[in-house]
Amino acid sequence: MPMFLRPAAALLLTSALLSPPAFAQDKTPAPDSGLDAALFYQLLIGEMEAQRGELGTAYQVLLDAARRTGDEGLYRRAINLALQARAGSEALSAARDWRSQLGTLAAQQHVVRLAVALGRLEDAAEPLLDWLQLTPDTVQRAALLAALPQLFQNMPERHRPLDAMEPLLAAQRDLASAQPERRALAAGLIAALAQHAGNEVLALNQLRQSGQEWPEGALPAWQALELMRANPDAENLVLPQLAQSTPLRGAYARALARSQRAAQARQQFELLLAAEPEQAAHQYALAALQLDLREPKAALAAADAYLARLPAEGQVEQRRAARLLRVQALTQMRDWSTALAELDALTEPEAREDVAFRRASIEARRGQLDAARQRLRELPGDSPEQRERRLLLEIQVLRDAGQWPLAFELLTKALVDDPTNVDLLYEHAMGAERLGQFEQMEQQLRRVIELQPRHHHAHNALGYSLAERNLRLPEARTLIEKALELGGYDPFLVDSLGWLAFREGRLDEAERWLRWAHQARPDAEIAAHLAELLLRRGQQDEARAIADQAQQREPDNSLLRATRRRLGL
DSSP states (O other): OOTTOOOOOOOOGGGGGOOOOOOOOSOOOOOOOOOOOHHHHHHHHHHHHHTTTTTTHHHHHHHHHHHHHOHHHHHHHHHHHHHHOOOHHHHHHHHHHHHHOOOOOHHHHHHHHHHHHHOOOGGGHHHHHHHHHHHHHHHHHHHHHHTTTHHHHOOOSSHHHHHHHHHHHOOOOOOOOOOOHHHHHHHHHHHHHHHTTOOHHHHHHHHHHHHHOOTOHHHHHHHHHHHTOGGGGGGEEEEEEEEHHHHHHHHHHHHHHTOOOHHHHHOOOOOOOOOOTOHHHHHHHHHHHHHHOOOOHHHHHHHHHHHHHSSSSSSSHHHHHHHHHHHHHHHHTTTTHHHHHHHHOOOOOOGHHHHHHHHHHHHHTTTOHHHHHHHTTTTTOHHHHHHHHHHHHHHHHHHHHOOHHHHHHHHHHHHHHHHTOHOEEEEEEEHHTTTTHHHHHHHHHHHHHOOOOHHHHHHHHHHHHHHHOOHHHHHHHHHHHHHHHHSSSSSHHHHHHHHHHHHOOOOHHHHHHHHHHHHHOHHHHHHHHHHHHHHHOOHHHHHHHHHHHHHHHOOTOHHHOOOOOOOOH
């Protein structure tokens, strides 16, 4: 018997004292609550013991009552008393009794959370599987599995939950007498734990096995949405399911957009809009993606269609966001006067920063550089975060206007006062690269990686720069592969890998990755790389067509123009 507990008489209790039943309003006899005089007084004694600080006695009384009555409220009360007494093992014991007797979802959840908190992960495996099985909705199951990192966030090592639970879950997965659904869920749970541990290969294998165990289940496809950013092969589990599930297609489209795969995301939102024309949000997503893809006329039409669907009253934030999309589309079209008129109409205080930035961007492109910079410097706020925000907005405006030396000078001054600011260091490195100061660029990027080892953009930028200059290619591969490990299969990162393979002379690998990146996002610089590769392989017509399409979207892209001149395209 635990040291903190004192012997107590066996008492039969219910939660009725804490939640007394309302008086009946008709003559129908109420069901027997099990509350008699002895029960009432014993419950009173138990609560009085808790108030006196005799938590051990109160715990034992309430737990005995919970076991005899099957009252979930009493189980919760007993667990809370044990936790109040800092007796975690007793709290877990009560939760396990609750699970054994009732097997409810709440019981499974309490066992899992307590076992994890106590580091007894072996005790959490089967209750976690039961929790998953008692959650009937596929989307909710996927959300539960995606939230596992939060459950284990205080674990000292990422792989520990997988190591502790995989053998027990594998036994459930391989249990011939178990239902196919349970075997499939066990495999899916192993997959989620493997992904949390960074073992994407095991995760994908388990998702495939989950689908084999229970072919009619859709959970592997939903889980693959989380995995495909780290392992592109996981996407093959999603694609066959899209036609059968509009919600899955919506989640897939959003996952593509988060991964910067704008062209493929746009295609999915077009299909969603055709299937659900009443969903205005699809129209807004299309407008944003078309802007990202430098298709301003289509974006403008989509933004107008979205605005037309909004009710005349309310939805102020949505209306403001759509009007800002219109401004961006008009800016890309170089229709400065109409864009400025749109900005004049955006008078809400919440839009002040966006309006100032968009107006300054137009002014800078029209040669009114001093006015543009002054406009941003006059934005309110004096906190360090607000000052940095104003600085970064000004730098962006200068870059958009082609004023790279001015942006670099501004960043150099800012770093004097804040030399360890990772954002400023990274931007400064990008400016140095643009100005041909490669030694300083490399120094700054290494400093970023030192300060923030998981900064995948810094790993990628340094690796790409080495590949672009055909220097230290093994080191470049290490850096780019690390960027992919940290940042996932973003088209820009994949483009770096493809361009590195091109520099290494691995033309088949280069073509595979560059085509993948271009299909996901036909950015001008990705197109320039793919065109150069195709020209090297003798595919001149396709190379020219890709370069022509890219120049139509981004006529001012300097890398694309230089590549075309150099290659005679």
